[in-house]
Amino acid sequence: MWVYEKKLQFPVNVRKKDLKMANAIFTQFGGPNGELAAALRYLSQRVNMPTSKAKGLLNDIGTEELAHVEMIQALIYQLTKDATPQEYKDAGLQGYYGIWDGSIFPSSPLGEPFTTAYINNVGDPIANIYENLAAEEKARSTYEHLLNLTNEPDIIKPLSFLRQREIIHFQRFGELLDDLQLHKEMKTQFVVRKDDK
């Protein structure tokens, strides 16, 4: 069961239209390292995890990712609100406008529809957690690319918050990986540590 809470996790209040920036931000909605992919990845993987800690962490991070999807939607919505066809044209986004008008379709900035081919769930908990660690790092790096594209504080604040969340999730997944590697039912153990030398 999920319950919607009528609030954003972090405020998004954009005062100035910027269609090009909105387009770039689409990658964190329907792109390969986006929040939607993250939510679906963790909420799918949680089901078969061997420990309660692992089920809980994937459940909770997956749930937080849905709140991030909403923040990304808020950014795109506010950055494109009331844009005219001419403004879409001036931003080089007449293709997007032609198909989707001002609606927020889960796609990448290149107009590729969202696909679950971006994610995986291979059964082996260790392999899944390694994928998640990589996914968090790729998302962090994507936020850094987006931050390089703007000087607008209204956009920088929420993007910086989301970037920081990727770092925390990476940390928690790292702790979970350690925990799973020590779990008695784990068949494979690939532990990279200094004291193993």
Added chain:
Amino acid sequence: MDNMLSKHDLMQKIQELSFCAVELNLFLDTHPNNTQALRDYSYVLSELQKLKLLYSQKYGPLLGFGESYVGSDYWQWVAEDEKWPWEGDMKI
């Protein structure tokens, strides 16, 4: 004191405390025996519950599906003069 806060400031306080709750929740998922974090979580929870009740009494339900206080004589969840979270607060 919280009674005097504007809608915007009350929401911001809820967002701040709610962030603490998320952060402590994830930390506790991998450190379930950390009593300090558990105490902090309980403290944040009790403060958050007070603020959420106050908010929903003044401005309508924060949660749907039977999870939030309803005080008005109509279904305020879909009030036309209320913005949804993604629509932003242009007055800021």
